[in-house]
Amino acid sequence: MTQKLLTPIKVGPLTLPNRLVMAPLTRARAGITHVPNALMAEYYSQRASAGLIMTECSMVAEDASAFIGEGGIFNDATVAGWKQVTDAVHAKGGRIIMQIWHPGRAAHSGINNVQPISSAAVAIPDETHTLKGKLPYEVPRVLAESELPGIVELFRKAAERAKAAGFDGVQIHGAHGYLIDQFLRDSHNNRTDGYGGTLEKRARLLLEVTDAAISVFGAGGVSIRISPLVAFNNMSDSNPKALVEYVAKEMSKRGIAFFELRHEQWDRPEELELAKIARAHFKGVLMLNGGFDQASGEAAVAEGRADAIVYGKPFIANPDLVQRFETGAALNAVDFGTLYGGAEHGYTDYPPLAAAAA
Numbered sequence: 001m002t003q004k005l006l007t008p009i010k011v012g013p014l015t016l017p018n019r020l021v022m023a024p025l026t027r028a029r030a031g032i033t034h035v036p037n038a039l040m041a042e043y044y045s046q047r048a049s050a051g052l053i054m055t056e057c058s059m060v061a062e063d064a065s066a067f068i069g070e071g072g073i074f075n076d077a078t079v080a081g082w083k084q085v086t087d088a089v090h091a092k093g094g095r096i097i098m099q100i101w102h103p104g105r106a107a108h109s110g111i112n113n114v115q116p117i118s119s120a121a122v123a124i125p126d127e128t129h130t131l132k133g134k135l136p137y138e139v140p141r142v143l144a145e146s147e148l149p150g151i152v153e154l155f156r157k158a159a160e161r162a163k164a165a166g167f168d169g170v171q172i173h174g175a176h177g178y179l180i181d182q183f184l185r186d187s188h189n190n191r192t193d194g195y196g197g198t199l200e201k202r203a204r205l206l207l208e209v210t211d212a213a214i215s216v217f218g219a220g221g222v223s224i225r226i227s228p229l230v231a232f233n234n235m236s237d238s239n240p241k242a243l244v245e246y247v248a249k250e251m252s253k254r255g256i257a258f259f260e261l262r263h264e265q266w267d268r269p270e271e272l273e274l275a276k277i278a279r280a281h282f283k284g285v286l287m288l289n290g291g292f293d294q295a296s297g298e299a300a301v302a303e304g305r306a307d308a309i310v311y312g313k314p315f316i317a318n319p320d321l322v323q324r325f326e327t328g329a330a331l332n333a334v335d336f337g338t339l340y341g342g343a344e345h346g347y348t349d350y351p352p353l354a355a356a357a358a
Helices: 038-046 076-091 145-164 179-184 204-217 240-254 269-281 294-302 313-317 321-327 353-357
Strands: 009-011 014-016 020-022 052-059 096-101 127-130 133-136 170-173 222-226 258-262 285-289 308-311
Touching: 020 321, 038 076, 052 076, 076 096, 076 145, 096 145, 145 170, 145 204, 170 204, 179 204, 204 222, 204 240, 222 240, 240 258, 240 269, 258 269, 258 308, 269 285, 294 308, 308 313, 321 353
Parallel strands: 020 052, 020 308, 052 096, 096 170, 170 222, 222 258, 258 285, 285 308
Antiparallel strands: 009 014, 127 133
């Protein structure tokens, strides 16, 4: 029987050979310069058999780091660094898009030497790793309404640089409590101006950034990610169903390449309901992400609940994940101690099937 996960699908102008999509995975191997390097090119190109690769979240501004070593897309050096990556992936026949991102209040002056920015003056109630050690998150500076066009322009320029670096498109990171999500979900948006209050106003920044990216890549080269039920960075929303419906309808109007719904865990009843809403109101390619294995991913695609499945940890430990799904081979286990930083170990040295059989 044909496995639906292993069948082709058209996504914007791209034809994916399979429906296994590599999630954006922060691995923090770019160092304090945020310039991608040859090691990162090797890592991504090892995974070129994925239907589509999405990069780690990449900084749209030099002072917008949350992880110290994540890749950036804010100057010529970062463009040249990422060009190594796209060239390596394309040389192996792969497809790769960049996730463009601003952390907002998840940044820290101990990394960037500036106060973080956000929709409201409320700190994340937690600590983060900085160049000065582990420190509490700071109260962010509230962005004035007049500053929001400048934020949109950061994303537009990032899309231009991503295009110059050879990417096949971009994804707007509107999830996980980062800047766009800080406007989108009402737990952290208490504004009374044109970017707060109603759902339409809270979603305005996401839509404006999406339109800016479309002006660079065209709608077929743009996608978004949202996570209405993921509590990471102390986020929530009072009406996630309405949020998904509104965003799905707006993105469907724009004809973007795909919509990624990031679940906390895909099979929770409330998450299943959000997936149904997204499916009903977004008429393009729907991708789901959040705890899927091969069997559950296959079922979601075969039943029409999703068009493709986004996998994270399985791609970290299995550069040949597609081949393993094809053959039913066992998966390598993830080395969790090497996820966020380091060098080759736990990054490019996971054994492929040929090595495992030797």
